[in-house]
Amino acid sequence: MIAFILRRLLLLPVVVFVSTGLIFSLMQLLPPAVRVALYAKENPRAWNDISDLIRIHGLDQPIYVQYWNWIKGISEGNLGWSYSAQMPVAKALQSYLPATLELTVMALIPLVLGGIWLGTKSAVYHNRAPDHITRLMSITGWSLPTFVAGLILLMVFYGYLGWLQPGRLSTQVTLIINNPELFTRYTTMNTVDALLNGPNWTVFWDAIKHLILPAITLAYVSWALIVRIMRSSMLNVLREDYTTVARAKGLEERIVINKHARRNALIPVITVSAIVVGLLLSGVVITETIFNYFGVGWWFVRAATQLDFPSVLGFTIFNSVLWVLVNIAVDVLYSYVDPRVRLT
Amino acid sequence: MNKKSPYTINNRTETQPKVSDSSTLTNIATTEDQAPSLPDRAPLATRWQSFREDRLPWLPGTVKQARRFLQNPLSLSGIVLIIFFALIAIFAPWLAPPDPLRAHEPYRMPRDGFSLQPRPPQMDAWKTFPPDWHKHPFGTMEGQYDIYYGIVWGARNAFRIGVVVVGIAVLIGIITGSLSGYFGGWVDQSLMRLVDILLSFPTIILAIVLVTVLTNPGVRIFGLSFDRLTALIIAFTFTQWLSYARLIRGEILSVKEKDFIQAAQAVGAGHLRIITMHILPNSIYPVLIAASLDIGSVVLSVAALSFLGLGPGTDFADWGQIISYSREWILGAHGNPFHYWYVIIIPSVAITLFVLAWNLLGDAFRDILDPRLKRR
Numbered sequence: 001m002i003a004f005i006l007r008r009l010l011l012l013p014v015v016v017f018v019s020t021g022l023i024f025s026l027m028q029l030l031p032p033a034v035r036v037a038l039y040a041k042e043n044p045r046a047w048n049d050i051s052d053l054i055r056i057h058g059l060d061q062p063i064y065v066q067y068w069n070w071i072k073g074i075s076e077g078n079l080g081w082s083y084s085a086q087m088p089v090a091k092a093l094q095s096y097l098p099a100t101l102e103l104t105v106m107a108l109i110p111l112v113l114g115g116i117w118l119g120t121k122s123a124v125y126h127n128r129a130p131d132h133i134t135r136l137m138s139i140t141g142w143s144l145p146t147f148v149a150g151l152i153l154l155m156v157f158y159g160y161l162g163w164l165q166p167g168r169l170s171t172q173v174t175l176i177i178n179n180p181e182l183f184t185r186y187t188t189m190n191t192v193d194a195l196l197n198g199p200n201w202t203v204f205w206d207a208i209k210h211l212i213l214p215a216i217t218l219a220y221v222s223w224a225l226i227v228r229i230m231r232s233s234m235l236n237v238l239r240e241d242y243t244t245v246a247r248a249k250g251l252e253e254r255i256v257i258n259k260h261a262r263r264n265a266l267i268p269v270i271t272v273s274a275i276v277v278g279l280l281l282s283g284v285v286i287t288e289t290i291f292n293y294f295g296v297g298w299w300f301v302r303a304a305t306q307l308d309f310p311s312v313l314g315f316t317i318f319n320s321v322l323w324v325l326v327n328i329a330v331d332v333l334y335s336y337v338d339p340r341v342r343l344t
Numbered sequence: 345m346n347k348k349s350p351y352t353i354n355n356r357t358e359t360q361p362k363v364s365d366s367s368t369l370t371n372i373a374t375t376e377d378q379a380p381s382l383p384d385r386a387p388l389a390t391r392w393q394s395f396r397e398d399r400l401p402w403l404p405g406t407v408k409q410a411r412r413f414l415q416n417p418l419s420l421s422g423i424v425l426i427i428f429f430a431l432i433a434i435f436a437p438w439l440a441p442p443d444p445l446r447a448h449e450p451y452r453m454p455r456d457g458f459s460l461q462p463r464p465p466q467m468d469a470w471k472t473f474p475p476d477w478h479k480h481p482f483g484t485m486e487g488q489y490d491i492y493y494g495i496v497w498g499a500r501n502a503f504r505i506g507v508v509v510v511g512i513a514v515l516i517g518i519i520t521g522s523l524s525g526y527f528g529g530w531v532d533q534s535l536m537r538l539v540d541i542l543l544s545f546p547t548i549i550l551a552i553v554l555v556t557v558l559t560n561p562g563v564r565i566f567g568l569s570f571d572r573l574t575a576l577i578i579a580f581t582f583t584q585w586l587s588y589a590r591l592i593r594g595e596i597l598s599v600k601e602k603d604f605i606q607a608a609q610a611v612g613a614g615h616l617r618i619i620t621m622h623i624l625p626n627s628i629y630p631v632l633i634a635a636s637l638d639i640g641s642v643v644l645s646v647a648a649l650s651f652l653g654l655g656p657g658t659d660f661a662d663w664g665q666i667i668s669y670s671r672e673w674i675l676g677a678h679g680n681p682f683h684y685w686y687v688i689i690i691p692s693v694a695i696t697l698f699v700l701a702w703n704l705l706g707d708a709f710r711d712i713l714d715p716r717l718k719r720r
Contacts, residue, residue, distance in 0.1 A: 018541045023553060031562035139418075139707060143700035145644050147651045147667060148692040155674040155688065160681040282546040286648055290671075301652055304552045307560065312553060316545075323544040 001332065008328045015320045017071075023316050024067050027309055032059040034307055070313075079317075080310030084303040089314035092299060097318075098189040099168060100288070100295035104280055106211050107218035111276075115223045116269065119230025120262055126235060134227060142224035146283050150217045150290035157213060164213050166291040173206040214291045222279040229272050234265040263337060270333050277326045281319070413708055422704030429698055433500040439474045440496040451497055451661045453489040460486055462673060462687045483686045485669040489659060491686065495694050497661035502698055505573075505646050506639035509580045514635045516581070517588025518628070522619050524589065525596030536593070539586045547583045547645060554579035555654045573656040576649060580642055588631050595627035602626075633709055640702025647695055663698075666691040 027035060032054045058065060073080070079089035085096075122134040157164045169177065169190060177183050177190070183203065186196050190207035194200045237243060238261055246260045247253070284297035292298070296315065303311035335341045386394075396403060413419050432439065442450040456478070462485050469479035475492065482491035524535040542550070557563060558575035570578070599605070600623065608622050647664025649655060655665045670687035677683035 015541060015544065018538075019544060022542070026553065026557055029557055029563045029565065030560055034560065034562060135707075139703055140696075140700065143640070143703050144696055145647060145651075145664075145667075145692075145699070147648060147664070148688075148696060151667070151670065151674055151688055152692065155676075155682070155685075159675045278544075278546045282548040285546075285548055285552075286652070289652060300549065301552065304556050305653065307556060315549075319545060319549065 001335075005328055005332070008324070008331070012321065012324045015324055016317055019320050020313055020316050021067060023309075023313055024070065025063060028063050028066075030307070035059055035309065074317075079314045082303065082308055082311040082314070084306045084308040084311055085299060089310050092311065093296070093314055093318060095188060096294065096296045096299045098187055099293065100284055100297060102189045102191060102207075103211060103214055103218065103288070103293065103295060104284065106215040107280065110215075111219040111223045112226065112273070114219075115226030116230050116262075116266070118223075119227045119269075120234055120257065120265075122227065122231040123234030123238060123265075124257060131231075134231070138224035138227040141220050144221065146217060146221050146286045147290055149220055150213070150287055153213050153217060154290070164209050166210075166213075166293070168207075168210055168292075168294055169203075170206050170210075173203055176200075176203060210291075210293070214287045214293050217287050217290070218280060218283045221283055222276055225272060225276060225279070226269060229268050230265065233268040234261060237261045237265040240264075266337050267334065270330055270337060273333075274326050274330050277322070281322070416708055418704050419708030422701045422708065425697055425701035426705065429499050429701065430503065432496055433503045436496050436500045440477045440493045451501060452657070453494050453497070453659045453661050455488045455659065456480070456484060456490065457488040459488055462486055462684050463488070465491075465686055482690050485666060485687045486672065487669065489666075489669070491666065491690055494661045494666045495663070495691060498663045498666065498691075498694065499698070501660075501662055502643045502695075503639075505577065505580075506643045509577055509584060509642045509646075510635050510639050512577075512581045513584035514588055514631065516585040517635075518592055518624070518631065520585070521589035521592030521631075522596055522624065525593035526600065526615070526619055526623065532593075535589070539589055542583075543586050545583075547580075548648060550583050551576075551579040551645065551649060552652070552654060554582060555649060559654075571656075572654075573660070576646055576654075576656060579649075580645060584638065584642065588635060591634060592627060592631045595630060596623055599623055599627045637702055637706035637709060640699040640706075644695070644699050663691050663695040667695070 036053050036059055054060060058069065077090070079093075081087075082089045082092045085092035087095075118134050118138075122131045125131050154166060158166065177185070177193075183193070183197055183200065186193055191204060191211070194204035194207060197203070243256060243261055246256045251260075281297070284295065285300055286297070287293070288295045288298035289301050296318070299311070300315050302308075303315065414423075437450065443454060446452065446454065463480060463483050465481060465483040466479050469475045469477075469481035469492075475481035477490050477493045477496075480490055480492065482495065485491055485494070520535055524532045555572070555575045558570045558578060559572050561569070563569065605618060605622055608618050613622070643663075646655075647662065647667070650660075650662045650664030651668045653668065655662050655668075658665070667688065670684070670691070673684035673687050675681070676685075
């Protein structure tokens, strides 16, 4: 298994190379004066003459020369200066990623568990009330745009009830967090840090309160896919001979469903979970913008609209790494659920 | 009609389709008098029947499926909703006539003043039909753009963007997918690896980058600059064709090895002829169905970009744009949290129903076309 993972990790540089190459060639459409930002390794306020910089950094040279120069910078660990975040790209990724990770995990757990549970129920009660309700909910969830779901949730829970707020933390709690005497930042994930500091329940509840709405928004829009796949694969499994055999030998229905049928029905769900991660990443971009939740997605929208290409390329690298890792994880999980699959 | 098709019909009559029978029979009754003018041909009824059986063997099954489709309340409501939106789109110039001075750019929403604060729906605008949008039947949004006007022309815009994007993407997908599947080898390998890597980008992210680059004033491709609508269409076409190319490649790989392709090769048919006349007709349907159902999701993604501020323009009648104007008004007024409900609920209902309609249709199609579910 380790050999398999290592071999698949060898793919990573290739994916990073090609996908950043694509974004890089897209960027060549822009005039050199815009692109010169990519080569400012420190704060661009220090610039004097743009045309000098274009010449020094060879922006009038062919694309492969420029790309090679950029790759050389990357291999030295220098991702460039992010104009939109006003800090180096690597540092920006480091500071925005934990927030997104926190949000995604918070959305993913109920999404996957709830999706599998509802899909199973829907298949077991095929064409009866629970099935119809689940199908209707999943199809409306699938049709509800992320931004509409987010805005309506905000309208009800922030505007009407006043329970929850957008943003990452309330102002008072931000003061606590930024005071090194009161609070130590270990991971910059607010919930985890709050638990490690004591635990500090004020910070913890505040962080959770700010996470609930974006997590629901993120989960609600993508769980339809999991429910649908789980339902149809469970329906197929329940018609298999081994399910009949399990029932015939007198096993309890609960055990037949949970042990025999569900485990086999999970295989297609694992296959689509790679798609779900992609969906979540798209969802993160919109959700974080609506809720002013300062994570990677929020940063990406700002970076892209400001043509901050060092940041976009940094995000592309992050996306490629995530994609390769998720695919490896899917394959490993696959072999765990289905022992017939060998990792080679 | 093909000359080679035999006129004779032997014991195939039980596979006749039922629905189209009455209409075809009446057609035949009126045209049968002309049959003697074609003396060396069989009667039209016989010719139609043999044509139907030789060339349209899928017709009875399709008719049966269409009937099942219309009996299902979910798919029926999907169709009804799509027809409803299509009617709005078609009759947009009548439902919300643009002012004569701006008739050349109807998609730009007219504004009634410059105040930021939205105004509520006016009931007396509904006394006539179609309602007079100057009186704001759905109220106004931030900046005094009329919501009713925006919804009506937004429906037209949604169909336009969806159909154009999906249409071009299918065309590109079919061309690249069939080249890839038919020729195999390094063409296939390089194209499909490219598709794989492009698919690793989430759609919205690739589209955001494409739109921001293409709309930059400094960008010229073949001397052309792009307005924002064109850039959006290009961006989403670029992200959509990938899955179609993959789908059609898979279909072609399964059709390619069939005997009739070898037969065509044996009689000396060229590559182009084999692909267009023999392979594509046998593999194109799944792609066409998948594509037509993607219209909803394309509209959704375009609206998401509009919402993020990358739409066709601040006064462009796009549902996502309208919803983005409601962002500052979700809090309502003091003492009445839902004071500005209309700026968010009305456009949200429009876009959700539109996407829901396509998804209902897609769900029904998937159930009908899934061979594993047919067994039951």
